[in-house]
Amino acid sequence: MMNPPIVHQISECFVKPVYASEGSKQPYYLTPWDLAMLSVHYIQKGLLFAKPPEAKDNEAFIPDLLERLNHSLSLALLHFYPLSGRLATVKTDSSYWVYVDCNNSPGAKLIHSALDLTVSDILSPVDVPSVVQSFFDHHKAVNHDGHTTSLLSIQVTELLDGVFIGCSMNHALGDGTSFWNFFNMFSEIFQSNGSGASISCPPVLERWFPHGQGPIFNLPFTHHDEFISRFESPQLRERFFHFSSESIAKLKAKANAQSSTNKISSFQSLSALVWRSITRVRSLPPNQTTSCRLATNCRPRLNPPVSQHYFGNSIGLARGVATAGELLEQDLGWAAWQLYEAVVGFTDEGERERLDAWLKSPSIYQLHKTFDPLSVMMGSSPKFNKYGNEFGMGKALALRSGYAHKFDGKVTSYPGREGGGSIDLEVCLPPQTMCALESDTEFMEATSSTSQFY
Template sequence: MAVSTLSSSVKIVSDWFVRPNRIFPGFDLPIHLPPWDMAMLNANYVQCGLLFAKPAEVANPETFMPSLLDNLRHSLSLTLVHFYPLAGRLATLQSEDGDDHFYTVCISCKDSPGARLVYATLDMTVSDILSPTYVPVVVQSLFDHHKAINHDGHTQSLLTVQVTELEDGVFIGCSMNHCVVDGTSYWHFFNAFSEIFQAFTGGKTDLNEISCPPVLERWFPGNMKGPINLPFRDAGEFVDRFEAPVLQERIFHFSAESLAALKARANREAETSKISSFQSLCALGWRSMTRARKFPEQQATGCRLSANNRHRLEPPLSPVYFGNALSTVRASATVGELLGNDLGWAAWKLHLAVVNHTSEGLITWNENWFKNPVIYKLGEMFDPFSVMFGSSPRFNKYGNEFGMGKALAARSGYANKFDGKVTAYPGREGGGSIDLEICLPAATMAALENDAEFMAAVTV
């Protein structure tokens, strides 16, 4: 997908399937998926990971990786006790008897070999990954499930942890089925995995409890319950594989001070105090990427933001609800309107899209989906005239250490990327700083890099 290339390649050395450390009543029962989960069957797995420097002082370098892998394998087994759906596979329940028709997809842990742990090597350095202007294409190989869609979870693991050893570093990348988790749940698992690893390697023996246990019971709206009967007789009726175009990926950093100035400007121009730093940043990205694309003034354009629905529902879902509780909110305008007005105008439109994303609308969406189930097709959802901001700078990405100290960087894989896709990360230094991973064709990326308004906010 990316145009930058490096000659070295990732070599798989060994892999293991890991099951929960203990099994309990109900483990073998199917977990029925609600609309927000089921609609994701054609999306790619969620892929994100952390790059660590090898510790400078290692007592025995030859035993460092074997010891790390043993500790990761045992810690993963303990973590899966709390997040056991990730040890399963997807299963289709189907029966046909005359006019009666039943077709549904669920999570089944019965007879599953478990989650997958992979050890790989890469003859490159940390600098080889971080120094290039554009994210090297080899980063895509640091994750399992390359180009897989969630429906492939019928035969492939719902979770793989790939541990790739570099000459002077280690990359720990998770790929997780998007029918099972959204970004909030993804990082909830990652944080718990790190917590258990730290406790286990620190000599703690009672690991039956974690600081933030997940709520595993799936949420269905109102009195509706699973299983959901899909209007299909065969997966071929809805499975769709989207192939991303050739793109460049670049990480742009925005310091807390730069974001504060951007927020102040947006609020001043919109004559309000309600616009957030992230809304201001997204408005800047929307305007700048639209300008770089050189669309005609009458062209319609939009900006979509990922929205966590847990706290928006009435009554709210638990913040540790494990599953998909994700939607997108959208602001729209013509190119002429977007570029003819100021930053505050665009940021206010995004602010209104967020505040108007209410429980009533979410319940209505779910009820309508029950009546007319639709499986998303990324190729149809991709709008070449719009931009999409995914993930969140609020996720705890740099609090995961695995005995190697604070990560040097976070990186993502091939999954769910297209022209105009932006992934938000917290900045490594914290304090409210943000990194944006932007995916664009080479010519558009060059135009963005020459956009004075955008680059003035970027922090070197």
């Protein structure tokens, strides 16, 4: 039996902003949305590139790449300075609060690793190889670990004919919108070869608190063991499915026609297909309640709206609910309409009520408590600019993620590499369920044949 491939770490260093801004000298406060994330995993997303022709027989290619990444990261951290800090907790007889301290930190981490595999070894297998999890720092870490480890790590893994750039960001500092805004600006600085003093989408670092409330100093804890747990994923297969823009358009047209409307979005239609298909292959009893949860950006839904460049967490869950019988007896349009109504029902008033309830009784998300093996969770968004991040190697071949937040029924959405409204879905299911999904006619007929680069 062959030994599994191993990623070898070659070096690591810490990177600080080019200089300490005035804002970085003050405590950076966490909001209710942020604090609720202390016990979940880091965000782990990355891009796989082919080595350009000029890298062949050029021993300086990787050292030069690392040097430029180091410099670009130091410039990006000037704008996103909280990512260079560490978490800190202050406890007194009457208070318990967590914040970001940028004064007592070595900075963000930059790692150089290597793996004796090819791009094809990563992308050709039907399932995502487990070695991909080693392309990311903070494996299995929870956000509270940011007290003693970096809040941001960039890992550069050199393959025989490619390079993977993996980014791990503490989820207590930001959501997917924040993550990709940072990644986009990091790439923009790298590509510009400029000073980094000006970027196209500077983050809004001013903290947002409900009803004008300020920092939270009274968390109801005396020790972090009271709210930290470590979720271990069950045995899963992780596979990408590609949906062309034509396929997505057909699903949207079908869902709207069946519901006699034109309001259902492309993503709601696709999510409805996934919800119905996974529910069907799970063979749930007809009276079993199931749900499809959609990660929802609160920024535009608040009144007044919060800037899309707001750096932090500002997400909630829109949830469509049905019994397995209802879901499968009705058509795609019916399922999509449940999701449309869930999204429309996600309002400023409802989110403020949830935040008010949290402030009265603060709680920290626990994956083992919120994980529902009978439902589907649609995470991330195909609207994020993910393939626009280039680091001197052209357009990435593929996107991949780490160990974080993987459970039965977790589906992560990405834009398709060819653009145009195409979507890739990263689906996580137990082996038996995945085999059944691969034989599900409705689902597989909607997917598209893909190249080796998916």
